[in-house]
Amino acid sequence: MKTLVEFIAEKQSEFPYATGELTRLLNDIGIAAKLVNREVNKAGLVDINGYFGQQNIQGEEQKKLDVFANECFLKAMKHGGMVCAVASEENDEIYTYENAVSKSGKYVVAMDPLDGSSNIEVNVPIGTIFSIYRRKSSSGAGNLEDLLQCGKDQVAAGYIIYGSSTMLVYTTGHGVNGFTLDLSVGIFLLSHPEMTFPEGGNIYSINEANYIYFQEGVKQYIKYCQQDDPATNRPYTTRYIGSLVSDFHRNLIRGGIYIYPGTFKNPHGKLRLLYECNPVAFLAEQAGGKASTGFERILDIQPSHIHQRVPFFVGTKHMVEKAEEFMREYSPENK
Ligand code: AHG
Ligand code: MN
Ligand code: MN
DSSP states (O other), X not given: OOBHHHHXXXXXXXXXXXXXXXXXXXXXXXXXXXXXXXXXXXXXXXXXXXXXXXXXXXXXXXXXXXXXXXXXXXXXXXXXXXXXXXXXXXXXXXXXXXXXXXXXXXXXXXXXXXXXXXXXXXXXXXXXXXXXXXOSSOSSSOOHHHHSOOGGGOSEEEEEEESSSEEEEEESSSOEEEEEEETTTTEEEEEEOSOOOOSSOOEEEOOGGGGGGBOHHHHHXXXXXXXXXXXXXXXXXXXXXXXXXXXXXXXXXXXXXXXXXXXXXXXXXXXXXXXXXXXXXXXXXXXXXXEESSSSXXXXXXXXXXXXXXXXXXXXXXXXXXXXXXXXXXXXXXX
């Protein structure tokens, strides 16, 4: 079977300006993923032992898993020196690498080191999401402008899902491939080549508890999902884990739509453009799906802030298009 390292090396030739740096960076992300996976698997035990939030025997504060994951990925990316700056959910400002090697790194990364982290205690799959761009500045430490790029300019993106098995799924703009971690040898193996959304699709994933705050278009789309129409496979079925990575991963394999809309309370929704929506949107499009705010393509948005939020509709193309129809039809501007 093909390993992640072999696969990435083979694909290097698909890049016009390939120097091996992106290959190295993806491999380093794979290594950090294995370290995080090890800690995620120990989470239950650590809890029983009462470790987190307390001091360990050396007097060090035990790290929460999302802080641990953040440090792990930041360190892994420092090592190879390909990355000059990182925007992370866990850091208010952009994180810049000040060492000389990293300053000459060609890439910047946006990441959510641990997505769905509120699910750790209950043993529900969680994930890591990453998005990679070429830097815009020519030298020195990376800057904000390097990170505030449109999603369509991503050179690579992916996620790791720490679930019943651990998988790394990524794209460099030439389709989507998934690798499963074989724990006995500690290697990611190509298990899901050329992933695409299946035809059809009948899953809708949305936190319906927020129903009363949804815009009319979202409410009407939910009603549409619940109607009886065997010809279009309705009523659809609801699946909502509350971990974007897990919800998206399931919908990619089974066919479905994930929605985190804007609400009257939070018009921009909850999910962050740079390190949640853009990478997942890039993967979705590469797998034949679609991602939008309900009105416009996610990958076309020019970000203005690293932690900016946007409404998010992502999944099987025809399902996202149908939801967009409802959003347009019931938009307040049409009244
Ligand atoms: P994070 O743990 O990185 O803050 O992200 C959680 C996100 C996302 O993974 C999930 O789909 C969404 O929050 C769930 O939100 P609700 O609990 O509001 O449904
Ligand atoms: Mn998240
Ligand atoms: Mn997170």
